[in-house]
């Protein structure tokens with residue numbers, strides 16, 4: 001659901017887009033809490049120009065809810081297991097409400113112990129990961145999160161897919177400016193971007209994936225229809241993807257990317273896996289103020305000619321959307337309104 005036509009809609013405010021998406025989720029059986037969490041997440045991605053995980057994902061959420069694969073009414077169970085460890089069973093629901101439910105305890109533990117871990121299992125994550133970490137940095141905390149997805153990436157040196165696209169997101173406060181945030185798939189390209197390229201009839205750059213015979217291809221359809229993705233950076237991205245499987249699944253009690261089978265749920269799109277978050281209170285660290293130190297690093301990076309930090313593009317898209325509204329193409333907006341029953 002992206003760039004289906006060239007005709008732009010009238011701009012929507014962020015609140016109007018959240019409200020429209022909320023109606024879609026409610027109409028397809030989620031609780032009010034889940035609808036709000038997913039609508040804010042998805043509208044935030046669209047507002048920030050993170051199109052692979054913005055409104056493009058809405059039909060996938062809807063078909064998944066219709067398939068019965070995920071529980072849109074799940075109430076997460078939060079367990080206080082140790083001074084620096086919180087566990088959540090998401091109850092076969094979405095990961096974002098599970099994080100929201102555990103957040104106050106996680107932050108309290110991070111502030112008292114200096115570091116705290118949140119292990120979410122039995123959860124579905126179908127979204128961009130930066131919305132899960134960025135808010136911690138606005139509160140002066142450092143956050144790192146990983147989530148595993150579904151088998152579609154060939155480990156470096158292997159001949160068949162095993163890993164998910166397994167993103168890693170990091171956020172840190174800085175003294176003078178937006179937090180430093182990066183969020184990247186450990187595959188050479190996110191699965192969502194392959195779907196968007198296929199829909200637009202565009203080729204991919206070399207090195208992104210292989211076809212059903214394991215041969216390199218730039219054709220997104222060949223990757224989606226029996227082919228697979230490659231890790232970014234060869235053995236290095238592959239090692240990070242392996243780490244994500246270990247932290248997001250083995251450590252949380254969730255499924256590895258290859259462990260769930262959604263074949264009995266036609267229409268299911270959301271990986272049923274796990275997620276790990278680590279939150280650090282930098283005020284507990286020795287020495288200087290962390291936010292000043294991160295600002296100094298940014299200053300030095302700019303000093304050597306760096307013009308774009310990770311997150312800069314998103315923030316400029318966010319400023320533009322906040323000033324001018326969020327524009328969808330007309331066909332996409334019509335589809336969203338139909339899904340909302342309007």
Ligand SMILES: NC(=O)C1=CN([C@@H]2O[C@H](COP(=O)(O)OP(=O)(O)OC[C@H]3O[C@@H](n4cnc5c(N)ncnc54)[C@H](OP(=O)(O)O)[C@@H]3O)[C@@H](O)[C@H]2O)C=CC1
Nearest residue numbers: 127128129149165167182183184185190310311312313314
């Ligand atoms: N839920 C799930 O299971 C999965 C979710 N995803 C999501 O897909 C999204 C897209 O991932 P991916 O395609 O890897 O992201 P990108 O490759 O587009 O970007 C990765 C990071 O690098 C930054 N960046 C990109 N280009 C530059 C540049 N030229 N200079 C400096 N920084 C740069 C981006 O910042 P900026 O944003 O400002 O451009 C971003 O922080 C992520 O949000 C991820 O969480 C991916 C896989 C699975």
Ligand SMILES: O=C(O)C1=NCCCC1
Nearest residue numbers: 126127149165190191192
């Ligand atoms: O783009 C991706 O890669 C994914 N996004 C949502 C969950 C599945 C993988």
